[in-house]
Amino acid sequence: MQTRNITFTVNGKEVSVNVDVRESLLEVLRNRLHLTGTKKGCEVGECGACTVIINGETVDSCIYLAIWADGKEIRTIEGEEKNGNLSRIQQAFVDEGAIQCGFCTPGFVMSATVLVESGEKLSREEIKKGMAGNLCRCTGYQNIVRAVEKVMEENLQAK
Numbered sequence: 001m002q003t004r005n006i007t008f009t010v011n012g013k014e015v016s017v018n019v020d021v022r023e024s025l026l027e028v029l030r031n032r033l034h035l036t037g038t039k040k041g042c043e044v045g046e047c048g049a050c051t052v053i054i055n056g057e058t059v060d061s062c063i064y065l066a067i068w069a070d071g072k073e074i075r076t077i078e079g080e081e082k083n084g085n086l087s088r089i090q091q092a093f094v095d096e097g098a099i100q101c102g103f104c105t106p107g108f109v110m111s112a113t114v115l116v117e118s119g120e121k122l123s124r125e126e127i128k129k130g131m132a133g134n135l136c137r138c139t140g141y142q143n144i145v146r147a148v149e150k151v152m153e154e155n156l157q158a159k
Helices: 025-032 088-095 105-117 124-130 141-158
Strands: 003-010 013-020 051-054 057-060 073-075
Touching: 013 025, 051 105, 057 105, 088 105, 088 141, 105 124, 105 141, 124 141
Parallel strands: 003 073
Antiparallel strands: 003 013, 051 057, 051 073
């Protein structure tokens, strides 16, 4: 087994961890750092349950080698709430009933966060396209799209 020590920032905290060079970022986040909000779903980059934000872009952490994270900034669902307060997109998911069983929710929230942080007002079709890497087995897509639209509208009103 070949290992390498890597250092990256996760949710604002610098961490160093010795990893097997074959280990996925998902495995390191869940098993080493105990950030279990990032879900293990398909393990082939198709379902989006493991979505995290790396340097401002969404990534399926199940197919992203941990060694590639060296020196990067990573955000997981655990880092989105601040001081016990949900992020605006998390709260919109609650308000719009965009949470059913909850398994896919962390990945959807991370994808929605990147869309909202783009600062653009996206159409419903653009939001759907931006969220296409995430699957919901409970078919809650309409409420999820409404949650994203709600936060984008709030952003426009705040300007």
